[in-house]
Amino acid sequence: MRRIRKHLELYLMIAPALVYFALFSVYPLIQGFLTSFQEIGLLGNARWVGVENYRQVFTDFAFGQVVINTLWLGFGMVSLGVIVPLIIAVALHEVPFAPLRKLTQTITYTPHLFSWVVVGGIWIQLLSPDGGLVNELVKMAGGSPIHFLANTAWVRPIFILLATWKEMGYMAVIYYAAISSLDPTHFEAATVDGAGRWDKIRHITLPQLVPTTMIVLVLTIVSTLRMFDQVFILRNAATTRVVDVLMTYVYDLGMAQFELGQATAASFVVVVIGLALVTVLRRLMRIDAPSGA
Amino acid sequence: MRARQRFTGTDWVITGAMLLLLAGTIIPLLNALALSFSSNLASVQPGIHLWPREWSLQGYAVAWRRLGLWRPFLNSLYVTSVGTLLHMFLGAMAAYTLLQKDFPARRLMVFLIFLTMSVPGEAIMVPLYIVVRSLGLLNTFTALIVSGLVSGFTILLLFNYFRTVPISLAEAARIDGAGDFAILTRVYLPTSTPGLAAVGLFEIVGRWNQFTAPLLYLTDHTKFTVQLALRSVVVVNDTISGMDVILPNTRMAAVVIGVSILIIVFPFIQKYFIQGIVLGATKE
Secondary structure: HHHHHOHHHHHOOOOHHHHHHHHHHHHHHHHHEEEEEEEEEOOOEEEEEOOHHHHHHOOHHHHHHHHHHHHHHHHHHHHHHHHHHHHHHHHHHHOOOOHHHHHHHHHHHHHHHHHHHHHHHHHHHHHHOOOOOHHHHHHHHOOOOOOOHHHOOHHHHHHHHHHHHHHHHHHHHHHHHHOOOOOOHHHHHHHHOOOHHHHHHHHHHHHHHHHHHHHHHHHHHHHHHOOHHHOOOOOOOOOHHOOOOHHHHOOOOOOOOOHHHHHHHHHHHHHHHHHHHHHHHHHHHHHHOOOOO | OOOOOOOOOHHHHHHHOOOHHHHHHHHHHHHHHHHHHHOHHOOOOOOOOOOOEEEHHHHHHHHHHHOOOOHHHHHHHHHHHHHHHHHHHHHHHHHHHOOOOOOHHHHHHHHHHHHHHHHHHHHHHHHHHHHHHHOOOOOOHHHHHHHHOOOHHHHHHHHHHHHHHHHHHHHHHOOHHHHHHHHHHHHHHHHHHHHHHHHHHHHHHHHHHHHHHHHHHHHHHHHHHHHHHHHHHHHHOOOOOOOOOOHHHHHHHHHHHHHHHHHHHHHHHHHHHHHHHHHHHHHH
């Protein structure tokens, strides 16, 4: 009892955060897990159904389609999302004009600060078949306007491009910070040995960027599983079949169809996939990474 | 940093590539800005819009008044400022308690931070909705403020900042009779302004851009925040909603309203944000 009195102020200070975590993080997690084994009726009455919800999710054709979409979009976004910023950062490091470098960094970084409603709005206008800049260029080149965001052939690559456009500046900053912190003596020694620019990049810069690249890779993969805003905002009746992802599936199931049991089951499938992926990736990285790097 | 040398061919290629990159990012933004400041007639004319052909604030007038975006704007201001202040306040208090090595609840907090940072928020989207509903917080600003009220990331970042403050300052304050809360406010907060600024900016941007939470919890149009209200304006679906068609200049003006706070905050972002990211990323 005395110990509590001694730390009374501390307990009061930590209480709000603890209550928040308990109420809005731990409890929903547990409750969601329990709900995934129940079927909730319209009146809120719950009925235990065991793994029936999970079975329904796994045999749902739409779920399979959604997994494919997530993989498709995810693969594109992860590959571009890891490589493009790296190239940008390395190139930025080599740019001789400091003002150009700073300006490029700042400008490319900006879309990361926008919400997907804003980015979506900007690009919907640009890609519009009715006067959008991209289609105006297409018309000038002699083609006819393409309704990019309603065209099932174009929509996935466009989504990948937009996601890359939005985040490449941000990831480039992370890479650039890593490059800037590299030991300059390696580069100086290489210059003395007669190494050219590309040699230095290939043998000094890139190998030392492997840890950072791994971090970016994990971050990008995890964010792909959580993808919601972009798809929700930019999808429409024509493209929903090919761009709906795991989280929009959960949303539709839970919030539109009010199938709470199935929606929470699907959510936990996503959580498990996420945890599994991260564990596998972390293990792979520990084996691959050379000691001390 | 680099010794002065003759610019090689590769230098020009790289510079060219960077200019292309710059163009690829600026042109969409310029297009949106140009359209937003165009008159109704000019905004629907074909061709490339990188500069208003006819300057006008018609787009903004329609977006602000006729579409009523002034209300979501004010709602967002309210939620963002209250939410950010509370977020920082609660985070700072929690970070401070982590400093006290003999505090029993410390382990619990560390565990909770680790747990919440491992499980993505989207995964508990539906259960969280049920919790909010059962607390009677549906359709309230409180729900938006509470969403993301505490974050492990913030607590850890502030904890790392507080750790760099010399213990002697805290001890001196304690000898003067100050309690824990007073030590936090008089010793740690004033000396950690960069960390607080980084957290604050991060939070302001995050809250202003909040979309999923308002989407889930709000049904009353008058309570909509900016991003949610923006969605019906800028997202053009195949079916045009019953009202008259929304012109490009209005749509782009709405977009600019959607980033307005970020424009104001941007100069500060340059300074603190990038430091914060680097700190946060390397923490992984």
